[in-house]
Every structure is written in structure tokens, then in C-alpha cells.
Amino acid sequence: MTDTLIKVENVSKKFCRSLKRSLRYGIQDLGNELIGRRHGGNGELREDEFWAVKDVSFEVKRGECLGLIGRNGAGKTTLLRMLNGLIKPDKGRIEMRGRVGALIALGAGFNPILTGRENIYVNGAVLGLSKKETGNKIEEIIDFAEIREFIDSPVQSYSAGMTVRLGFAVAAALDPHILLLDEVLAVGDVGFQAKCLNTLSDFRKKGTGFVLVSHNMHQISRYCDQLLYLKGGHVAHCGDVESGIKQFLQHMDANQPSIETEATEWSRVYGSGKVILKNATFLDKDGLPVNHIRTGDTFSLAIDYECPGELVSDTILDIVIRDKEGTLYQGTSADYGVDFGLLSQAGRMIVTFEHMPANSTEVQFFLTLLNAKNGEIYDWKRHIRLKITNNAILNGRVSLTVSWALSNPILNQLEHRTRI
Template structure:
């Protein structure tokens, strides 16, 4: 038995922006197939057509999880629909082995006027299970979904979270060989998401292959062994989570306007003192394009106080790309004795940087201990990379902080 559960070779799919022309192309393609021509015409684009997926290739083996990330419209859902057999590719080949469980659209496959219990039987029957097999799994499905009080109510009365609970519970209890999950878990609460991810990892250990689509790259990184980044229908070769995360954030940064040094958005405070600029410099005082984990960096803020001030407190918040505060550097107990009037600068040095690879941004806050004088949200964004050091490989680093310390190896007496 082969270990490759999903194999995609040079797959492309095109759609038409014009509804009437799309219907005409569909009829033409259908007629062409009847006389032996390939679906999708001669392989080129016709008027008003565009490539939703273009020349995508990858493999997923038994027990592996492939994560797909990318902005809206990048082609992730279209790819899952191709894998699930809902639509046909215009070029290339898709091979999926074994029973497939899919959560591609919220509420997909449910009859809204039937109860949750009846929908369980219908969904399981479509996948080839007998009534006896469904009966043996029914209690486990209902118990995992945690909606036993509503299982006999019409599905149309369910909330989005209840749809996800029931759909995911059905899919994982039908012993799928391949599981396709498209952002459906995003509407579940945090506790149920953790419960689902724990079950996904358990199923991986039992040999189920997963493809997971999410807009949360850190969730993808922790769950999947390899990740594909989709952009405008294309996908470069899959790689490990950290590399994919960096590529994804590079694409995000390219799509955003650059932050100006005099940016004034996201400001609040009395304005008696204001941050005029913020920059990250290296040990030579230069502003690097990319910071290395082992480099010394200095966060420098130029400020302007309209009047003589004392007892001030400054804070730099270094946040990861998923908006979590990684480091909070405060000048409490140091800056209060300083007198500020007119233009001055405030700096904080990190030697070394110690952040793992990825994109980060800085919030700058100044207060007098009682009220905020200025808060500059997302004042500056910067990128950190890691180079391999002696005896260690940091190319697949996890977390957000490299801790300085030492290991001891001692004999037990």
C-alpha cells in the first residue's frame, strides 16, 4: 500500500467573470468532452477568464498535515474543491486515495429542514456506511459535538458554531483516510478549537492525512508538518512552517503601503509630549533592512515635549505578526528623574536581539504615571531572520524568543 494519500500534478483551474459567457463556455466544454476533447478547451484563457489555480503540484503522505495559507481569493478553497471532486481541473491530475472527509463550507452537506440526527445518517450514508455502522458511531458523534440538547432540532435553527461542531464531529468519526478542513474551525470557540486540534493530531498518529486551510499562520505552523503559501492561484514548493510563515508575511508586507516615519495614525494621548519618529538601528547606528537574531539592535524614538516635564514613563511594546506582545520594555524607575523639554531621543538596546525569525511591530507609549501623553500604535514594522550558529540549526525555529542560557549534563549517582 502506498503512503501517498494525495498527489497533485500541474493542476490548473480557470473561471469566467461573466455569468452568461461562463454558461456558454460550460456548454461548449461539455459538448467538447462528448467528442473526446479535454475539459476546459485548448488550455488557454478565453475572453473574461482567469486562472484561479495555476500549475500547482504537491504530495501529502499518510499521517501528514499540509497547511494552506494565503490572502482571500488566493485559490485555497478552489484547490480543496478540486481535491474533493466537486469541480474538475482544466489541466493536470489529482489523485486522492481512500475515504475523504471534508469541511469546506459552513453547513455544506446539511439539509436545513432535517434534524441534526437525521443529517448524521444522511452524511454517513453518502460515504458508504451501513445503518449498523452509523448506529455504533452515533453516540460518539453527538457527544463530541456537545449539542445533544439540540440534536433533534432542525439544522436551520443552529448557530454557525453548532454547524461546525456537528460537521467536524461527523467527519472525524467516519474514519476518513483524508480530511479537508477549510477555515471552518475559525467560527468555533477557543475550547472547541483546541479539542478539534487535539483530535486532528490523534488522527494523524493513526494515519489520516490532512489539508488544513487557515488565515492564522501560527495555528498552521503548530499543526502542520509542511505548508504551502498560495498567491494569485500559484503555490511555490511546500516548505516547513517557519519558512512558509516568513514567505506569507513577505507577501503581506508587499501588499501593504510602507509605514512612513512621520505616520500619525493610531495616536492617542494629551499631546503634551509626542513621538516624532521611531527607528531600529544596529550597532553601527545604521537602519538594517533585516535584523538577525544574534545582532545588537537599538529602538530609538525622537520625542518633542511642549513644556517642561518630569516623572515620565516610556514603554516600547514589541508585538508579533499575530498581535501578541512578545516583549514589553519599560523605563519605569529610570526615566522619572529625567527632565524633558523640547526635542530629545529615547532608546532601548537589545543585545542581542534574541527574537526568532518573522515580522514584528512596535507600539510606543509615553505617560506621566497618571495619563497617557502619547500612544503610537504600530509605529514601526521590522523583520528578523536567523542564521545557523555553531552546533545548532535555527532554520526551523519555533516560538518567538531565543533564550540565553546553558545546558548541563551530569551523571546520576
């Protein structure tokens, strides 16, 4: 027996954009299939069709994990469904050895009216366990899902998390040789996620091969041995994980319209206009304008303002910082910021950030100038972007300054033992 569990050779699949046509092609394909022709035709696209997956090849061996990444609609799920044998490729060949488990739709086939216990038997049967096998494992499943209290209540009274936990518990009882995972590691609370990951690594020790679809680059780089990056159905990268993730992240960046920090791109969300934020510039620590910094740099944000009418007092500048995905780096509160007092007719505010730890390719600043006393918003602007280069570490939101030390390890262990 060879070690290769999954072998995919030049697999392609086409889909149709129009529903009516799609249905008609369905009938055509069915006719072709019945007279023994390959239903994909000769590989030409018919009207309104496109390649959802095109010329994909890879192999997964025992105990290996292949990460599958790409933007939404890149063909990841289609590829998984072909691997699972749900749909047939239009071109190419797929070979799967051993029992295939798929954690794709957790709890599919649950009937909301039946109790959890009844659903375990049904779901087990759907996934290929006999009644006896399920019976042997049912206690294990209930404990794993942590829903013993509710196991005899109807599933429709479960929370979404409970349903998914039950689904995962049943699917995990399968003991598959090949496991296909589609974004399922994002289920449940943190404790349950850790439990899922442990289960998966147990499988892996036994030699199960994985295909893991995830948008979480941290998970991908932690668990995968090789990476397949799909871009519009085509293979953009296949092989080394780290360089694949880098390439993916760069492409994601390139897709964002790049805007320099100039006043024209500022869009006003709201504001009374008593004070107007005219212009913002980033300055490095020597006071020279920059449009990108490196992680860990100290920089300033200089904002030119203008008071067209009467002068105002008690102004504070409120700053919210997010990364491109919208993750909040710094929020704001009533006590945030400094009261600038009475503003002159025109001037410049300077905010200095020491050692910016942001470890993403870009951060966005949302600025609000408001009255500290009555909360009147003078001007509220969004999205000035600051590019950050040279991310020190690949994963995580921030890059902390860390120093490492090992202090007298042997003594520590002894202490530890005596304490026990």
C-alpha cells in the same frame, strides 16, 4: 495495490473575473461537455479569465500528509475542491484511490430547525453513511461533540462552536482513506482542537492520507511530510517542509513595503501637539544606530522630542509592541512607564530593551506620549518597525532562553511509581 492515494498531474483550472461572462462561459462549457468535448477548451484563456491553479503535480501516499500553503486567493481551496471531485480540472489529471472525506465545510447541510440528533442522520447520509451505520455510531458522535445535553434541541440554538464540533464529529465518524482539511483545525476551544488532532493522528496510523490547508505554520511543520506552496496558482515550492515555510515567510516579508525607521514614515494618529515626537532611532548596546537586530539582542529606542510651546510636566511614554500580524507582544497599562517629570524644550528619551526575545521577522512600536495626571495625549505615533534577523527557532512568537537538564531520571520514575 500501490501506496499512492492521490496522484495529481499537471492540473490547471481557470476562473473568470466577471460574473456575467462567467455565466455565459458556463452555458458554453455545458454545451461543449454535452457534445463530448473537454469543457476547458484547448487551454487558452478566454476574455476576463485567469489561471486559478496552473500546472500543479504531486502525490500523496498512505499515511502521508501534504501541507498546502499560500496567501489568500493562491488557489488552495480551488485545488481542494478539484481533489474532492466537486469541480473538474480544465487540464491535467487527478487520481484518487479510496473513500474521500473532506473536512471543509463542517456542518454544511445542517438544517437549523431540526434537532442535533436529526441533523446527525442527515449529515451522515450526505457524507455517505447509511442510516444503520449512523445509528451505530451516534452515541460516539454525540460524546465526541460534547453536546449530549443539547442533542435534542434545534441546531439554530447552538453556538457556532457547538455546530462546528457536531460537524467535525460526524465527519470524523466516516473513516476515510483520504482526508482533505481546510483550516478546520482552528475550530473550537483548545481542548477540542487537541481532540481533533488526536483523531487525525489515529486516522494517520491507519494509513489515511491527508491534504492539509493551513495558515498556521506551526501545524504545518508539525504534521506534514511534504509541502506544496502555491503562489498565484503556480507551484512556488513542492517538497521539503522546512525550506518551503522559510520561502513562504520570506515572500510574505518581501510583499510588505520595507520602510526604514525614519521620521518621515511616522504617521501621527492623534495628539494635542504640546510635545512632538520628532524622530526615533534604534541603537545597539554600544549606542550605535541600527535598523535591524538579532533575536536576543539588547537594544535601545531613542526618541527625539520637541516642545514648541510652554513646557509640560508629568509626561510618560507609552509603548505598545506588536508583530507584523498584529499579535500583541506587550500592551500597556495605567502603571506602565516612568514619569519623565518636566520636559525641556527639546531632548531625547531613551528606552532600553534587554535581550529582545521576539522571534518574528519584524516588530512594530506604537508610541504615545501623554500626561500621567489627566491623560492628555500629546502625540501618538504608530508603526516604527524594527527588523529582526536570524530567528533562532522557526516557530512561535518568542524565543526563550532555555537550559536543559535531566536530574537523576531513574530515581524520579521510581518516586513517580511509589506515588501511584
